[in-house]
Amino acid sequence: MRYQQDLQVGLRDRYRRCVTAGFQTLIYEVRHLRQWIESSPALAGILSAAARAEPELDIESWWGSVNSRQGVGWPSKTEAGRAWLAWRLVCRMADDDSREDRSIAINYTHPLGTGGNLDDDCNNFCRVIVGPLIDYLTEQVGSESSVLYVLERYRRRIEWFDRQALYERYELDPSKGEALYDDDLRKFLFAEGIDMPFSQARSASGQSDVLSDLEGDDPLVCELKLFDANNRDRRHVVSGLQQAIAYAQDYGKNVAYLVVVNLSGRPLEFPTDGDAKVWPPFLDVAGVRTYLIAVRALPTASASKLGQVKPVSFAREDFVNPDA
Numbered sequence: 672m673r674y675q676q677d678l679q680v681g682l683r684d685r686y687r688r689c690v691t692a693g694f695q696t697l698i699y700e701v702r703h704l705r706q707w708i709e710s711s712p713a714l715a716g717i718l719s720a721a722a723r724a725e726p727e728l729d730i731e732s733w734w735g736s737v738n739s740r741q742g743v744g745w746p747s748k749t750e751a752g753r754a755w756l757a758w759r760l761v762c763r764m765a766d767d768d769s770r771e772d773r774s775i776a777i778n779y780t781h782p783l784g785t786g787g788n789l790d791d792d793c794n795n796f797c798r799v800i801v802g803p804l805i806d807y808l809t810e811q812v813g814s815e816s817s818v819l820y821v822l823e824r825y826r827r828r829i830e831w832f833d834r835q836a837l838y839e840r841y842e843l844d845p846s847k848g849e850a851l852y853d854d855d856l857r858k859f860l861f862a863e864g865i866d867m868p869f870s871q872a873r874s875a876s877g878q879s880d881v882l883s884d885l886e887g888d889d890p891l892v893c894e895l896k897l898f899d900a901n902n903r904d905r906r907h908v909v910s911g912l913q914q915a916i917a918y919a920q921d922y923g924k925n926v927a928y929l930v931v932v933n934l935s936g937r938p939l940e941f942p943t944d945g946d947a948k949v950w951p952p953f954l955d956v957a958g959v960r961t962y963l964i965a966v967r968a969l970p971t972a973s974a975s976k977l978g979q980v981k982p983v984s985f986a987r988e989d990f991v992n993p994d995a
Contacts, residue, residue: 675816678713679809686805690797694789697776697796698764704801705765708758708808717811718758719958720925724751730759738782743799751923754807757800815926818891819951819962821863822928825856826966829932835970841934849897852932852968856895865891892918892927900935900983908985909993912954912961919959927961932968937980939965942987954990 685707689700708714725747733746733756747753764779777789783799784792829837837855841848896911897903908931915927933939941963943952953962 675812678812682805682809694776694793697793698772702765716925716960721751721755724749754804757804825859830967853895895930897932912990916959930964932966934969936969938982940982940984
């Protein structure tokens with residue numbers, strides 16, 4: 672969770688630097704802001720998804736109307752679209768090298784000015800353009816962090832308290848085992864305050880195991896797969912990531928979650944595109960960041976009696992190119 676918190680603090684700090692800068696230094700802060708956001712895979716992924724929210728948005732015609740003193744008049748219908756327009760303008764300003772730096776700042780902020788001095792124009796530009804961008808990124812990062820916190824609590828609940836009871840129910844009819852654990856995850860998410868349907872929701876790619884908040888057009892995509900190293904093997908787990916990505920793309924999401932209920936008795940090792948020391952691992956594939964959450968669900972003897980256990984290791988290529 673610290674990673675998301677650090678991003679939120681960093682976003683607020685970058686905004687503070689911009690909004691307190693005057694026309695002499697704003698362009699430097701905007702360039703640093705652009706560079707800092709692009710250096711974060713998480714923020715870059717969020718903006719990549721925002722670009723798909725309203726692909727018909729035309730920054731040239733929009734900025735032309737703003738530049739002619741017609742006011743901002745956001746043409747976007749979604750917060751993601753507004754954030755994407757703001758980001759495009761920030762990038763355009765950062766790339767502009769046609770004039771000296773202070774003139775660039777004046778050229779972009781004066782159309783949004785209120786008739787005050789140049790520093791006031793810069794402050795207003797930051798509030799009207801940079802502010803919505805920072806707010807959107809901060810909110811998206813926070814939502815991601817909250818979901819991960821809830822799923823981490825689910826993993827611990829199974830491993831610490833409910834492992835034996837759920838497995839005994841699983842043994843009664845293994846053919847329905849995935850549905851058993853899926854229902855259990857649903858109930859837990861609902862109890863944790865995540866609004867969700869009790870039946871699977873359909874998208875163009877089929878039915879996702881968990882899609883929440885559909886009535887608000889902001890679905891949480893969470894796929895669940897069993898792994899027993901036998902009937903439900905590596906390919907079964909890999910198919911879960913492919914399905915999660917397809918559902919996320921159907922609903923215009925850039926984040927998905929794959930919960931792997933491990934009944935093999937062997938630890939699972941997943942690849943990650945992030946810091947290997949940070950839980951959970953994740954893969955950035957096709958514009959979607961999918962978090963991989965393994966749950967040890969097989970009742971086992973105490974650690975002192977297990978002996979040496981060989982982990983099951985997945986490679987990134989297994990997920991990215993499952994037919995290789």
